[in-house]
Amino acid sequence: MKQYEFWFVVGSQYLYGPEVLEIVAARAAEMAEQLSEKLPYKLVYKVTAKTNQEIADVVKEANYDDACAGIVTWCHTFSPSKMWINGLANLQKPYCHLATQYNKEIPNEEIGMDFMNLNQAAHGDREHGFIAARLRMPRKVIAGYWQDEKVQTRLGDWMKAAVGVAVSKSLKVMRFGDNMREVAVTEGDKVEVQTKLGWQVNTWAVGDLVKEMNAVTEAEIDALMAVYTASYDVATDNIDAIRYQAREEIAIKKMMDAEGCKAFSNTFQDLYGMEQLPGLASQHLMAQGYGYGGEGDWKVAAMTAILKAMGEGGNGASAFMEDYTYHLVEGQEYSLGAHMLEVCPSVAAGKPRIETHHLGIGMNEKDPARLVFEGKAGKAIVVSLIDMGGRLRLIVQDIEAVKPIMPMPNLPVARVMWKAMPNLTTGVECWITAGGAHHTVLSYDVSAEQMRDWARMMDIEFVHITKDTTPEKLEEELFLKDLAWKLK
Ligand code: MN
Numbered sequence: 200m201k202q203y204e205f206w207f208v209v210g211s212q213y214l215y216g217p218e219v220l221e222i223v224a225a226r227a228a229e230m231a232e233q234l235s236e237k238l239p240y241k242l243v244y245k246v247t248a249k250t251n252q253e254i255a256d257v258v259k260e261a262n263y264d265d266a267c268a269g270i271v272t273w274c275h276t277f278s279p280s281k282m283w284i285n286g287l288a289n290l291q292k293p294y295c296h297l298a299t300q301y302n303k304e305i306p307n308e309e310i311g312m313d314f315m316n317l318n319q320a321a322h323g324d325r326e327h328g329f330i331a332a333r334l335r336m337p338r339k340v341i342a343g344y345w346q347d348e349k350v351q352t353r354l355g356d357w358m359k360a361a362v363g364v365a366v367s368k369s370l371k372v373m374r375f376g377d378n379m380r381e382v383a384v385t386e387g388d389k390v391e392v393q394t395k396l397g398w399q400v401n402t403w404a405v406g407d408l409v410k411e412m413n414a415v416t417e418a419e420i421d422a423l424m425a426v427y428t429a430s431y432d433v434a435t436d437n438i439d440a441i442r443y444q445a446r447e448e449i450a451i452k453k454m455m456d457a458e459g460c461k462a463f464s465n466t467f468q469d470l471y472g473m474e475q476l477p478g479l480a481s482q483h484l485m486a487q488g489y490g491y492g493g494e495g496d497w498k499v500a501a502m503t504a505i506l507k508a509m510g511e512g513g514n515g516a517s518a519f520m521e522d523y524t525y526h527l528v529e530g531q532e533y534s535l536g537a538h539m540l541e542v543c544p545s546v547a548a549g550k551p552r553i554e555t556h557h558l559g560i561g562m563n564e565k566d567p568a569r570l571v572f573e574g575k576a577g578k579a580i581v582v583s584l585i586d587m588g589g590r591l592r593l594i595v596q597d598i599e600a601v602k603p604i605m606p607m608p609n610l611p612v613a614r615v616m617w618k619a620m621p622n623l624t625t626g627v628e629c630w631i632t633a634g635g636a637h638h639t640v641l642s643y644d645v646s647a648e649q650m651r652d653w654a655r656m657m658d659i660e661f662v663h664i665t666k667d668t669t670p671e672k673l674e675e676e677l678f679l680k681d682l683a684w685k686l687k
Pocket of ligand 1: 493494521538638
């Protein structure tokens, strides 16, 4: 994971004299240093900006510096915001306005006009907020005391979403084979996603992958087998099938790394020259942070890579997922999610088992090895990006994952069971009304607020299905958004 940082830009003006400006600069540096210890990425104090030129310069520098994943602004004192216009109009990086204050309390005895002139964020941050609103800037506003844990968590979460933007803008997706024949929702405009999201989505021949597979050595396979056996329980005698998956993984990884790709898609309809659909291979690649999408679904492959990068430690518990089937017993309404093989073990409740089973779908000459496990319980989200024709819509639904209520001993794949919000049937009605796909990214690490931040920064439509959503309200929201996005 690349070392990203964020820049702290503090607004002021010359009106207060050098002493006040020195105090502001010293405090801003102190705040950035202390916050950096609590935040997932470093916050670097850059400038106490007093002129149009200083702001224009720091913005130019931020745009140019690949390590800078965003700017955080704050106005300790009053900063007349016409001097921000030229800079903000050129800003190409994510932008968070931290409306905070150096002091927590109003000091009863000490407070006089000197104190008021130095500590006027309540006043300065409003002027600063106005200009961003007037310029229609996509920005995050976080208000609260900078040493409060809640404020630090929210700022950290926003930073991770902003890193998701940086990852998105440089993301390359490797496609093996086309989308599954006749499927609509996995299609999309690759020029549109590159323009909006930065994704470079291109195709490579399955035949070239087979060539790369044939060049993998037994020693390379031995080394990866050692990783598999250290991470997973081997519950099959068919070691050749596992070794074949290792061969596939090594070849796919070499091709992706050579091209700088962080996500890939393939399809069971195009395995020409391969004995098995990559199962364990794809699962272990996802465990290392690569995005994946089945049936040629390059949109979900890219989103998986982005959500992983936004998660804990730059590779969080986020998995390519598919809604498979329902349990519709009253009071026990659950969705069962899985895939024919490829569910990321980052969402496993326990140690995954490597099993081999027959796979009827596709042209598998031999039984593919795959990781089988139960997903963990906990609050999570499912995310789907769809192409509405002329624009992209990101749909997020809140879910609560549970320990699967039955063992399902004959199900040969990893499985996750969950309760969708507001409840299964209304949740399904909302999801279908919004046009959400059967493929999603399921994440325990990334929140809906972070996805909303990401969608705002990427300038795409965002739809959130929560415990309070009703089909009526949603239908109206979608109708109005459809009109708004057509005008935009
Ligand atoms: Mn699928």
